[in-house]
Amino acid sequence: MxxxxxxxxxxxxxxxxxxxxxxxxxxxxxxDVGKLGGVFRVTDGLQKDFGEDRVIDTPLxxxxxxxxxxxxxxxxxxxxxxxxxxxxxxxxFDQIVCQLAKMHYRSQGTVPLxxxxxxxxxxxxxxxxxxxxxxxxxFAHTAGLKVVSCSDSNDAYWMIQQAIASQDPVIFFEPLRxxxxxxxxxTSGSLDTAHPLLASxxxxxxxxxxxxxxxxxxxxxxxxxxAAAEDGRSLEVINLRTLSPLDMGPVYESVKxxxxxxxxxxxxxxxxxxxxxxxxxxxxxxxxxESPVLRxxxxxxxxxxxxxxxxxxxxxxxxLDAVDRTFGY
Amino acid sequence: xxxxxxNRAGPKKKASTRRKKAAPTGDSxxxxxxxxxxxxVSHPEYDVSLTDQQYRDLYRDMVIVRRLDTEGTxxxxxxxxxIWASLQGQEAAQIxxxxxxxxxxxxxxxxxxxxxxWTRDIDPIMPFxxxxxxxxxxxxxxxxxxxxxxxxxxxxALHATGYAMGVxxxxxxxxxxxxxxxxxxxxxxxxxxxxxxxxxxxxxxNAPVVFFCQNNxxxxxxxxxxxxxxxxxxxxxxxxxxxxxxxxxxxxxxxAVTKHALDNARHGNGPMFIEAYTYxxxxxxxxxxxxxxxxxxxxxAWRSKDPIARMRTFLERSTIGDADYFQSxxxxxxxxxxxxxxxxxxxxxxxxxxxxxxVFSEASPLVEAERAExxxxxxxxxxxxx
Ligand SMILES: Cc1ncc(C[n+]2csc(CCOP(=O)(O)OP(=O)(O)O)c2C)c(N)n1
Numbered sequence: 001m002x003x004x005x006x007x008x009x010x011x012x013x014x015x016x017x018x019x020x021x022x023x024x025x026x027x028x029x030x031x032d033v034g035k036l037g038g039v040f041r042v043t044d045g046l047q048k049d050f051g052e053d054r055v056i057d058t059p060l061x062x063x064x065x066x067x068x069x070x071x072x073x074x075x076x077x078x079x080x081x082x083x084x085x086x087x088x089x090x091x092x093f094d095q096i097v098c099q100l101a102k103m104h105y106r107s108q109g110t111v112p113l114x115x116x117x118x119x120x121x122x123x124x125x126x127x128x129x130x131x132x133x134x135x136x137x138x139f140a141h142t143a144g145l146k147v148v149s150c151s152d153s154n155d156a157y158w159m160i161q162q163a164i165a166s167q168d169p170v171i172f173f174e175p176l177r178x179x180x181x182x183x184x185x186x187t188s189g190s191l192d193t194a195h196p197l198l199a200s201x202x203x204x205x206x207x208x209x210x211x212x213x214x215x216x217x218x219x220x221x222x223x224x225x226x227a228a229a230e231d232g233r234s235l236e237v238i239n240l241r242t243l244s245p246l247d248m249g250p251v252y253e254s255v256k257x258x259x260x261x262x263x264x265x266x267x268x269x270x271x272x273x274x275x276x277x278x279x280x281x282x283x284x285x286x287x288x289x290e291s292p293v294l295r296x297x298x299x300x301x302x303x304x305x306x307x308x309x310x311x312x313x314x315x316x317x318x319x320l321d322a323v324d325r326t327f328g329y
Numbered sequence: 330x331x332x333x334x335x336n337r338a339g340p341k342k343k344a345s346t347r348r349k350k351a352a353p354t355g356d357s358x359x360x361x362x363x364x365x366x367x368x369x370v371s372h373p374e375y376d377v378s379l380t381d382q383q384y385r386d387l388y389r390d391m392v393i394v395r396r397l398d399t400e401g402t403x404x405x406x407x408x409x410x411x412i413w414a415s416l417q418g419q420e421a422a423q424i425x426x427x428x429x430x431x432x433x434x435x436x437x438x439x440x441x442x443x444x445x446x447w448t449r450d451i452d453p454i455m456p457f458x459x460x461x462x463x464x465x466x467x468x469x470x471x472x473x474x475x476x477x478x479x480x481x482x483x484x485x486a487l488h489a490t491g492y493a494m495g496v497x498x499x500x501x502x503x504x505x506x507x508x509x510x511x512x513x514x515x516x517x518x519x520x521x522x523x524x525x526x527x528x529x530x531x532x533x534x535n536a537p538v539v540f541f542c543q544n545n546x547x548x549x550x551x552x553x554x555x556x557x558x559x560x561x562x563x564x565x566x567x568x569x570x571x572x573x574x575x576x577x578x579x580x581x582x583x584x585a586v587t588k589h590a591l592d593n594a595r596h597g598n599g600p601m602f603i604e605a606y607t608y609x610x611x612x613x614x615x616x617x618x619x620x621x622x623x624x625x626x627x628x629x630a631w632r633s634k635d636p637i638a639r640m641r642t643f644l645e646r647s648t649i650g651d652a653d654y655f656q657s658x659x660x661x662x663x664x665x666x667x668x669x670x671x672x673x674x675x676x677x678x679x680x681x682x683x684x685x686x687x688v689f690s691e692a693s694p695l696v697e698a699e700r701a702e703x704x705x706x707x708x709x710x711x712x713x714x715x
Contacts, residue, residue, distance in 0.1 A: 031549065131480075305462050
């Protein structure tokens with residue numbers, strides 16, 4: 001096994017590089033992705049090596065980025081679009097949910113759109129408004145889109161390549177506040193041997209309760225499991241990874257084993273993905289449950305000013321509290 | 330330099346008397362009344378005659394907003410602000426256009442319009458809550474006639490246009506006391522659908538709105554050539570209204586052109602587009618590293634066109650300001666900055682439950698339930714030093 005230690009942001013960049021080497025039709029497009037290497041430097045150095053034709057600094061217009069990417073894909077290119085920050089994907093929303101998601105269906109399968117939309121997701125970096133949102137539920141609600149979220153370096157590296165290789169449009173969320181965290185990347189594998197793009201993963205085994213998370217919250221879930229272990233409680237941690245389609249198999253198995261479940265996400269709870277998971281688990285694992293599925297989420301308010309975000313974001317204590325409550329029924 | 334539908338009433342031409350006696354000529358590419366060397370020139374269509382005091386006031390405004398802006402950057406570096414968007418280099422565009430506004434006019438800014446804000450006689454601390462992260466920039470924007478800062482690029486151009494349509498519906502156009510609206514945005518924003526749609530609407534409904542684009546040459550790292558292959562001011566003509574390029578480092582020209590455009594709008598003659606040709610001297614924001622995408626030679630070339638230095642030269646040459654005067658303005662600016670610094674540092678953190686305030690104007694059961702849950706959770710840490 002050949003490994004490399006990379007920050008999550010660098011791992012996405014390395015994955016992009018490899019995808020561009022493997023397939024000359026892969027294009028990167030977005031605001032400031034060229035010379036600057038993106039505001040998070042994820043595309044650093046790629047324009048230098050692949051040229052302005054393949055790493056395209058676009059005009060400042062998100063609807064334009066997605067709309068032209070669709071045209072490029074119809075023409076046979078494989079665009080990877082960068083949305084600079086989560087809160088700026090909305091100007092492109094119409095192109096994503098009305099056009100990108102539906103063209104394959106409308107064309108009776110004759111027009112696939114192999115486009116990846118990369119979106120840095122979530123808060124926790126003290127930014128001003130519109131830079132810290134978690135818009136995943138909007139996209140997961142739309143049929144025709146695959147929605148995934150990486151949360152560590154190895155996944156960042158492989159999932160971005162798998163997303164690019166996919167014939168379907170993929171909304172690819174990156175945990176922005178974890179960009180700087182380092183991890184091992186197994187660079188010797190291949191797209192087929194890496195953990196599949198659309199599969200959730202049991203990352204830590206446990207017997208007493210299941211914690212499901214994705215993106216930046218997987219770290220919180222792991223921290224909670226470590227803390228709970230000190231109190232003699234064994235938590236199983238599942239990294240969901242794919243938000244649409246959901247891969248519920250490992251979740252069901254886990255709940256059947258532990259009987260208790262907590263779902264953690266940064267996005268507000270109302271009509272969030274946690275609600276979907278809770279509903280499915282209730283439906284399919286009802287007789288295994290010792291207590292209701294609980295959610296620990298952001299609140300149903302606009303994302304607050306930076307000095308309040310620590311109160312807003314789910315943290316270790318809120319997760320442990322919820323775990324406690326699942327034992328109180 | 331005026332483009333667009335020439336049959337529509339544009340700004341009135343001035344009498345040509347001043348044109349004859351003005352020996353030096355400005356930059357022919359754009360409206361200029363003060364050359365980079367501080368030479369006072371005239372323009373056949375746009376000119377102003379100001380009193381000595383008015384000249385001095387424009388200078389004073391620019392010096393103070395630059396000083397306040399420097400303080401913003403310093404406060405960010407010291408960890409007092411999360412981020413700061415500097416206006417350095419753009420003082421003339423902002424002060425000139427801002428001072429051209431009448432009291433009743435409404436402003437729709439981006440996040441960089443600290444100079445325009447100053448000209449509205451608004452406490453300069455107002456946007457610091459946003460940049461410090463204690464609030465989302467909330468102030469009573471209708472009272473101040475200065476809307477909240479807008480972070481999503483270009484969104485406010487449509488708001489300005491709708492507001493201007495409302496002004497017309499209210500019958501508040503057609504005379505000197507009419508209301509005009511001004512929308513600020515950058516060269517990058519000119520690519521957004523919202524901005525282009527606002528042009529369509531403004532034209533179709535003959536809205537009393539002035540689009541003031543500060544072309545500071547960059548949208549973060551992207552030079553303006555990534556937004557347009559033609560000069561931005563020319564775009565207006567395709568939408569059916571006049572567009573004009575003004576030297577954005579020339580406070581007099583910025584003032585004159587904006588005043589014409591606003592008067593034009595308030596008299597019912599519809600929208601105008603102004604491209605203030607200027608330069609952002611510093612980083613895009615304090616998180617940006619401009620050395621990755623621009624040459625120092627370019628920055629130096631623009632430094633020689635500095636808006637404050639050229640105004641100072643003009644004041645010196647015409648003996649409107651002497652050394653004592655300039656010193657007194659610098660001192661005053663320092664005082665403002667000191668004041669601001671103390672008050673920014675003293676801005677209190679919001680109380681924890683503030684997350685749940687003002688989600689709706691009426692109570693929401695969901696939000697109230699979450700507030701109760703949060704309060705209980707928060708109370709469980711009391712005394713534990715959390
Ligand atoms: C819709 C949207 N997309 C992206 C961004 C991120 N962003 C913030 S400022 C900026 C550049 C803006 O350039 P310009 O309009 O020229 O204004 P300037 O900051 O130069 O004054 C970008 C891309 C944003 N705020 N909103």
